[in-house]
Amino acid sequence: MPEPYDVLVIGTGITGLTAARQALREGLVTAAMESMFFGGLVTNINDLDGEPGGSGSDVSAGLMMEISQMGVKNISEAASAITRDGDCLVVKGDAGSHRARSVIIASGARLKHLGVPGEAELEEKGVSRCADCDGPFYQGKEVVVVGGGDSALQEALVLTEFAGRVHLVHRGEEFRAQQHLVDRLAGHSNIQVHMNTRVEAVLGSAAVSGVRVRAGDGVSEIACAGFFAYVGLEPANEFVPAEIARDAAGFLQTDEGLQTAMPGVFAAGAVRFGYGGMLTHAIAEGEAAAKSALALLR
Numbered sequence: 001m002p003e004p005y006d007v008l009v010i011g012t013g014i015t016g017l018t019a020a021r022q023a024l025r026e027g028l029v030t031a032a033m034e035s036m037f038f039g040g041l042v043t044n045i046n047d048l049d050g051e052p053g054g055s056g057s058d059v060s061a062g063l064m065m066e067i068s069q070m071g072v073k074n075i076s077e078a079a080s081a082i083t084r085d086g087d088c089l090v091v092k093g094d095a096g097s098h099r100a101r102s103v104i105i106a107s108g109a110r111l112k113h114l115g116v117p118g119e120a121e122l123e124e125k126g127v128s129r130c131a132d133c134d135g136p137f138y139q140g141k142e143v144v145v146v147g148g149g150d151s152a153l154q155e156a157l158v159l160t161e162f163a164g165r166v167h168l169v170h171r172g173e174e175f176r177a178q179q180h181l182v183d184r185l186a187g188h189s190n191i192q193v194h195m196n197t198r199v200e201a202v203l204g205s206a207a208v209s210g211v212r213v214r215a216g217d218g219v220s221e222i223a224c225a226g227f228f229a230y231v232g233l234e235p236a237n238e239f240v241p242a243e244i245a246r247d248a249a250g251f252l253q254t255d256e257g258l259q260t261a262m263p264g265v266f267a268a269g270a271v272r273f274g275y276g277g278m279l280t281h282a283i284a285e286g287e288a289a290a291k292s293a294l295a296l297l298r
Ligand SMILES: Cc1cc2nc3c(=O)[nH]c(=O)nc-3n(C[C@H](O)[C@H](O)[C@H](O)COP(=O)(O)OP(=O)(O)OC[C@H]3O[C@@H](n4cnc5c(N)ncnc54)[C@H](O)[C@@H]3O)c2cc1C
Pocket: 010, 011, 012, 013, 014, 015, 016, 033, 034, 035, 036, 037, 038, 039, 040, 041, 042, 045, 047, 048, 049, 050, 051, 077, 078, 079, 080, 106, 107, 108, 109, 110, 111, 151, 154, 155, 230, 236, 239, 268, 269, 270, 271, 277, 278, 279, 280, 282
């Protein structure tokens, strides 16, 4: 049986990549497991807000290059379970099981669906999740963005570069986004904001043709070719054992050292309850989780 890894990181978004880099810097034998492609949520963000700035794919590619040169073991599999076997933790993947002395869960989060009729049926027929990738398809057309937080405003601003008009639909009275993003909206004549408004359905048969919205008692339609919902994230936690506590929305709970209720298993980044939400937090948590793992191993 091969020697267990000192640290096995699940997920290679910015948190996981940073955790792996820190573990390697500490001289730990480190593996990074990824079910899709490295980079996670930021992969398609061309112009990052806040530190470290630049494009998400450049930031993640730089980190990936660093950990490859430092000798990380890449495991291209989805984690489906974590169990204990004596002194070791065992992470089950698609192609086999992997033993480690500590595990850092950095499996992040996914964009939530709005859950209205038409949204699932018209996925990739005008229902999109990526403004930077799909924006060019809507050159000169009308699009609807749903949400009132940082992601919604940031992606609405990206879409102004392509779309003839961006309708930003928010169910609340005020945006929850950072003030500098709210301020930038005001400078765009092709953004139309619809506050106190809920999307009830995405309309269209072969492709998106509009959305039905409700504002108070009034129901109306907004014609559009593209639909982008940024209404929060849900944690990627399906493989996480029940003994690891979660909050009501499923985000993993940890102590101050980022250790979960399962000894030797840490959680960091967007999968964790209390995560700050920005890449600076992902980087800080990735490093902190690796340092906690090192302290435990020693
Ligand atoms: C639209 C949008 C725009 C944003 N823009 C900015 C910005 O401009 N600036 C900023 O600072 N922040 C931004 N953020 C926030 C930032 O992207 C996240 O906080 C950060 O990327 C979280 O990183 P993470 O590594 O914790 O999770 P993720 O990026 O979600 O990475 C998790 C990784 O784990 C993998 N994974 C999941 N389950 C498994 C499994 N079972 N087995 C193996 N691998 C698994 C996933 O495939 C993924 O690669 C934005 C977020 C969104 C949604």
